[in-house]
Amino acid sequence: MLILGIETSCDETAAAVLEDGKKILSNIVTSQIPYHAVFGGIVPEIASRKHVEFIAFVVDTALKKANISLKDIDLIAVTVGPGLIGSLIVGMTFAKAISVSLNIKIVGVNHIEGHIKAIFLEKDIDFPFVALVVSGGHTELYIVYDHTNLKFFGKTRDDAAGEAFDKVARILDFGYPGGPIIDKLTQNLPKPKLSFPIAHIPNSYDFSFSGIKTAVLRYVKKHKKEIYNLNKKIEIANAFQWAVVEVLVEKTLSLAKNENIRNIVVTGGVAANSLLRRVFLEKAKESGKNVYFPKKELCTDNAAMIAIAGYYRFLNGEKLDLEEDANPNLTLKET
Ligand code: KG4
Ligand code: ZN
Numbered sequence: 147m148l149i150l151g152i153e154t155s156c157d158e159t160a161a162a163v164l165e166d167g168k169k170i171l172s173n174i175v176t177s178q179i180p181y182h183a184v185f186g187g188i189v190p191e192i193a194s195r196k197h198v199e200f201i202a203f204v205v206d207t208a209l210k211k212a213n214i215s216l217k218d219i220d221l222i223a224v225t226v227g228p229g230l231i232g233s234l235i236v237g238m239t240f241a242k243a244i245s246v247s248l249n250i251k252i253v254g255v256n257h258i259e260g261h262i263k264a265i266f267l268e269k270d271i272d273f274p275f276v277a278l279v280v281s282g283g284h285t286e287l288y289i290v291y292d293h294t295n296l297k298f299f300g301k302t303r304d305d306a307a308g309e310a311f312d313k314v315a316r317i318l319d320f321g322y323p324g325g326p327i328i329d330k331l332t333q334n335l336p337k338p339k340l341s342f343p344i345a346h347i348p349n350s351y352d353f354s355f356s357g358i359k360t361a362v363l364r365y366v367k368k369h370k371k372e373i374y375n376l377n378k379k380i381e382i383a384n385a386f387q388w389a390v391v392e393v394l395v396e397k398t399l400s401l402a403k404n405e406n407i408r409n410i411v412v413t414g415g416v417a418a419n420s421l422l423r424r425v426f427l428e429k430a431k432e433s434g435k436n437v438y439f440p441k442k443e444l445c446t447d448n449a450a451m452i453a454i455a456g457y458y459r460f461l462n463g464e465k466l467d468l469e470e471d472a473n474p475n476l477t478l479k480e481t
Contacts, residue, residue, distance in 0.1 A: 148214060149221045149460075150244075151453025152205065154237030155229025155257045156283065157182055157193045159200040162449035163212035163219075167457035170267060171212035173443075173450040176200050183322045187312060194232030201240050208449070219250050223456020224466070226254035227476030228283065234472035242468055253456040254466040257447075258284060258478045261413045262296075263458065264440040264451035271438055276407050278398045280422075281414030281447075282308035282323070285394075287351045287401055288478065290411070293458040298478065299401055300351025307390055308416045310355035314362050314386050318379045329419050332384040340381055344389040351401055353393065362386055391422045395429050402435050410437045418442040 149167070153160040162173040178196045182188045209215060224241035227234060238254075245252040261284075262277045277288045277296070285302040305313065308325055315324020320331070342361045345354035362382060372378045394416075402410055412426055417439050430437040444451060 147220045147457075148212075148218055149223055149453040149457055150205070150208070150216075150219045151449035151451070151456060152201075152222065152224045152237045152241045153257070153260070153447060153449040153452045154197045154201065154233050155225045155227070156233060156447060157188045157196075158447040159197050159204045160447060160449035160452075161205040161208035162453050163208050163214065164450055164453035164457065167454055167461075168267070170450050171214070172208045173448055174204050174208045174211065175443075175446075175448050176204050179323065186316050186322055188230075190230045190232055193230055194236055197233055197236035201236055205240070216244060216248060219248075221456065221460055222250055222252040223255050223453045223459070224252065225257045225260065225452050226466070226470065227256065227473035229257055229472075229474060231472060231474040234474065238472050242466075245466075246468065251460070252466045253459045253464055254470060255452045255455045255459060256476055256478055257452075258286065260451035260455045261445075262288070262290060262411065263455040264413055264444045264448075265411045265438055267444055267450055267454055268440060269438060271409055271411060274407055275409035275411050276398060276402045276405070278394065278410070278412045278417075279414045280307045280394060280412065280416040282306060282312065282325075284414065285353050285355070286478075287398060289401070289405060289407060294462050296478065300353065300397065302353040302355060303347070304354050304356035305359060307353070307355055307394060308414070310359050310390060311387075311416065313359045314383065317359075317363050317366055318373075318383060320379070320383070325416055325419060328383045328387055329421070331380050332387055333420060335380070335384050337388050338381050338385045340385040342385055342389050344393050346393065351397055353397065355390065358386060358389055387419070387421055391419070391425050394422060395425050398426075399429055399433055399435065403433065408435055410435055412437060412439050413445055415446045417445040
């Protein structure tokens, strides 16, 4: 079975061809970063316009790379939410048009579920597992019982972890997107003496990252003269990163311990972070847990993850109603 995945929920125009829910024949991601970087963050209007410009080319490239044509496709899987409404509409409209004109089956996919399913592109993980989805738009904790059942446990009450990375990088004048830049600048650095307070919400699996961003801003304003020194900026970024990583690891492991779950999957753009991966592996080992990450290019937004999530939705008998609209606020609890 050949599945065409289409993903346009944010600022990446992506298409992939997946064979039998496992083998990636192509996985094309066109980043719009240069168009947004000048504004220091994603501009929704620009994102939708660029999706319109790129989508046909990206899908065509994915098909060519897989050495197939559209008529060979058995199923289309497209992201229906959450994300930016204008961006989602481009992918959904394109996918529906192909489905109707060539009479190809179509399923809708929740973007968060796509991130969780990305791990199955590489490994078969035993259920149940704890899933931490940590990206630019989301920081959420679930227990996944099987391919169609999961339970929500917690989320960020304000900024997503990736958003905090991007905002702190902006405060430090590092450019956009901040996560990969901070990751690269702090490679293999030990934990610094400098530390920033991070909210630990008691008796809850929720997170909060807006306070630490404000603490960094306050610190930078107070130490204006030192901020011209790159090493000082790296020290600040490193302290911020350690605080975020420690709270993510601690909450996730406490959910795994409390619910007696052995396997943990960490996914989403921030799961590409080197320190997060390192600390997770160390702490999980100490606690007798197994932690798995998709490879980095499958952690960040891509369409192969949408194709595999769509495959399991299809096996579950689901299909996209052509009347269904994109839902920018779609939650996984609803799916
Ligand atoms: O999953 P993703 O590609 O898109 C969303 O669904 O949001 O995640 C993008 C986010 C951005 O905030 C970016 O700064 C962050 O993931 N990110 C990272 C790294 N690579 C991407 N954060 C920390 N370290 C990284 N290596
Ligand atoms: Zn994402």
